[in-house]
Amino acid sequence: MSNILIIDDNLAVHSTLEIILEPHFDNITCLADPLNIMGTLATETYHIVLLDMNFSPGLNTGREGIRWLKKIKETYPQISVVMMTAYGHVELAVDALKLGATDFILKPWDNRKLLATLKSALQLSISKNEVKQLKEKAEALKSTEVFPDIIGESQSIKNMMSLIEKVAKTDTNILITGENGTGKELVAKAVHHLSKRQKESLVEVDMGAVSETLFESELFGHVKGAFTDAHQDRIGKFELANKGSLFLDEIGNLSFSLQAKLLAALQNRQITKVGGNKVIPVDIRLISATNKNLFKMVEDEEFRQDLLYRINTIQIEVPPLRERDDDVIVLANHFKDILAKKYEKGTLSFSQKAEDKLKAYHWPGNVRELQHTIERAVILSDSDTISDDLLMTTASENTSVQTLNMVKMEEVLIKKAMQKHPKNVSAAAEELGITRQTLYNKMKKLGLD
Numbered sequence: 001m002s003n004i005l006i007i008d009d010n011l012a013v014h015s016t017l018e019i020i021l022e023p024h025f026d027n028i029t030c031l032a033d034p035l036n037i038m039g040t041l042a043t044e045t046y047h048i049v050l051l052d053m054n055f056s057p058g059l060n061t062g063r064e065g066i067r068w069l070k071k072i073k074e075t076y077p078q079i080s081v082v083m084m085t086a087y088g089h090v091e092l093a094v095d096a097l098k099l100g101a102t103d104f105i106l107k108p109w110d111n112r113k114l115l116a117t118l119k120s121a122l123q124l125s126i127s128k129n130e131v132k133q134l135k136e137k138a139e140a141l142k143s144t145e146v147f148p149d150i151i152g153e154s155q156s157i158k159n160m161m162s163l164i165e166k167v168a169k170t171d172t173n174i175l176i177t178g179e180n181g182t183g184k185e186l187v188a189k190a191v192h193h194l195s196k197r198q199k200e201s202l203v204e205v206d207m208g209a210v211s212e213t214l215f216e217s218e219l220f221g222h223v224k225g226a227f228t229d230a231h232q233d234r235i236g237k238f239e240l241a242n243k244g245s246l247f248l249d250e251i252g253n254l255s256f257s258l259q260a261k262l263l264a265a266l267q268n269r270q271i272t273k274v275g276g277n278k279v280i281p282v283d284i285r286l287i288s289a290t291n292k293n294l295f296k297m298v299e300d301e302e303f304r305q306d307l308l309y310r311i312n313t314i315q316i317e318v319p320p321l322r323e324r325d326d327d328v329i330v331l332a333n334h335f336k337d338i339l340a341k342k343y344e345k346g347t348l349s350f351s352q353k354a355e356d357k358l359k360a361y362h363w364p365g366n367v368r369e370l371q372h373t374i375e376r377a378v379i380l381s382d383s384d385t386i387s388d389d390l391l392m393t394t395a396s397e398n399t400s401v402q403t404l405n406m407v408k409m410e411e412v413l414i415k416k417a418m419q420k421h422p423k424n425v426s427a428a429a430e431e432l433g434i435t436r437q438t439l440y441n442k443m444k445k446l447g448l449d
């Protein structure tokens, strides 16, 4: 959507502008009386206000326009206000720019120049709206969601936490390394939350999910018409993260050619949108994460050494769960309590055998796997004690054990489902996420029919 509000007491100006602007804007509203400005702006999201400087007959000081400009900018800082002025008032137009007007056009105007001015004013307003929305979203999230704590009492987690606290306040680039599911994203959030930039946005980009062709557009933005699908101006993640933190997750998945483009933006601290020519300075704190060994990748010429040096001023290694034995039970209890509340299961505890099983397992999927395992157990539990047979881990050390577990797991799940829905195979099958026929077959195979 692109909406423009025109304020001029000359009705001939309205009809001329409507004809010129109609192909370029979705919605054009014209007002003759500035007293209606604020009421009109309150009803719709406007991107541009095209504002004359004089409205009262006989008055041509331009001060009226300045007064309205101030009023509009006070309430709607994201709207681009473009002033219309006669030759004699160029000085006033300069004052208007100082007060936040985006630009001014001289009457009588040149149509091409008018359109170019309004197009860049529109682009600016769209970008400001996006940033505003993102900030509002971040604020809303902050007020509803308490910052998720990093749980753990092991020495390695304590060491990691004290390193986070030490480096978060500085503006250094941070590289977070560790296996899948260890909590790297949580660490990135903690760094941002404890930094001086906490009131600004933490913008996340999954580098593994960004396609080669859309990389620049995603990160740096594009201008309308830059390529076939660029129907609208787009603000990139770098610009969205301006003054805040940019979190580049899975940075090890970035192709070698794209690494050079990323490095250039990081080195110059500025970007240019695809199809644009304006250089936009960006002030970001960079946090990256990977589960890969980037040093090894540098040796294998898969990762640029200069990029690695730029991103890892400080490295935070998140230890795998199997190396923080003390934390398994602490985390298991933490998830159990949260999930028991979520699924309205009252107060739950683990049996001794269940605790032993949790401690003995090697957790290849780390905290994420533990969390899912506890979630399943909580859902399936029907007494206040979680027994070891409810703790079905998804992977195991070797295939024979894994097969055994899978079979056992299937049997337990089917029994649970049948207990919950006695004599109702359809409901049990639905709960298990399989068809009725598949459930019959499995029951037959397991001798449960």
Ligand SMILES: Nc1ncnc2c1ncn2[C@@H]1O[C@H](COP(=O)(O)OP(=O)(O)OP(=O)(O)O)[C@@H](O)[C@H]1O
Pocket (backbone or CB within 6 Å): 148, 149, 150, 151, 152, 178, 179, 180, 181, 182, 183, 184, 185, 186, 187, 291, 367, 368, 371
């Ligand atoms: N120490 C912790 N305390 C509480 N919750 C944790 C902890 N570590 C991880 N988690 C939880 O485990 C899940 C996985 O964590 P996260 O997504 O941060 O891992 P990751 O290392 O970024 O994973 P991946 O490499 O797959 O992207 C999340 O739900 C997270 O909240």
